[in-house]
Amino acid sequence: MLKTIQISQKFLKFYSLLMAGMLMVACDSKPVNVEPTLSGAWIRALPTGSGMTAGFGTFYNPGQTAIQIVSFSSPSFGEISLHRTEWVDGVSRMREVPELSIGADSRIVLEPGGYHLMLMMPKGEIQPGHTVTLEMTTADGRNFSFVVPVERR
Numbered sequence: 001m002l003k004t005i006q007i008s009q010k011f012l013k014f015y016s017l018l019m020a021g022m023l024m025v026a027c028d029s030k031p032v033n034v035e036p037t038l039s040g041a042w043i044r045a046l047p048t049g050s051g052m053t054a055g056f057g058t059f060y061n062p063g064q065t066a067i068q069i070v071s072f073s074s075p076s077f078g079e080i081s082l083h084r085t086e087w088v089d090g091v092s093r094m095r096e097v098p099e100l101s102i103g104a105d106s107r108i109v110l111e112p113g114g115y116h117l118m119l120m121m122p123k124g125e126i127q128p129g130h131t132v133t134l135e136m137t138t139a140d141g142r143n144f145s146f147v148v149p150v151e152r153r
Helices: 002-028
Strands: 037-044 054-060 068-071 077-088 091-096 100-102 106-110 114-121 131-138 143-150
Touching: 037 131, 054 100, 068 077, 100 106, 106 114
Parallel strands: 037 143
Antiparallel strands: 037 054, 054 106, 054 114, 068 100, 068 131, 077 091, 077 114, 131 143
């Protein structure tokens, strides 16, 4: 009976050391890069004769650290920039935003009257039923691609 208890104690000691080692490795590991998402996205159909339109949606950063979005591009447009509509002295003004930070486990909404994308110099038809590939670059050099429908709202 005494021998069985000694074996069990040795096993428990080994198991405890093994679990402690695994915990140390798990705590010391680097977080996995988690990709941001874009939901509810849409691009306003291009009015006849217009050289620009706007894009909207919700960016979500599921990661454990903030990300900084530094640029947007698309094969369908010559230029894309991020803007924010602000009220200054009772007048609505659009201001370009050079960088957008999305906190860890946070969302940023792009909507009419707030943050939005300005898509300029279209390279073809931008009408309902079409889609636009939107490419986003972060400050750490990562690139993400989203396919966004064109809608008339």
